[in-house]
């Protein structure tokens with residue numbers, strides 16, 4: 751077992767796996783709708799012809815997809831033994847932050863810096 755794996759990581763791993771499962775089932779039930787949407791519109795950029803409901807639907811799926819990729823990323827980093835290490839400065843991410851954001855890839859400082867830069 752990598753050094754970074756401890757009780758909190760185990761707990762987070764479970765939490766992440768459950769969340770990924772939930773998001774996957776949400777996505778699969780709506781996947782057909784998204785495919786149909788993509789085929790007619792080509793991309794998500796132009797919302798002017800879409801009803802508000804469709805727009806909300808697509809956005810919700812986009813949010814789910816990106817959340818799912820964050821979670822799968824975190825699960826992969828657990829396998830690699832790099833979970834809990836900031837991807838930018840390579841310092842350990844605080845336990846408090848990992849409890850609040852189990853899929854955090856950056857420490858709070860780097861996340862702040864990224865937020866300011868964009």
Ligand SMILES: [Zn+2]
Nearest residue numbers: 836839857860
């Ligand atoms: Zn950092």
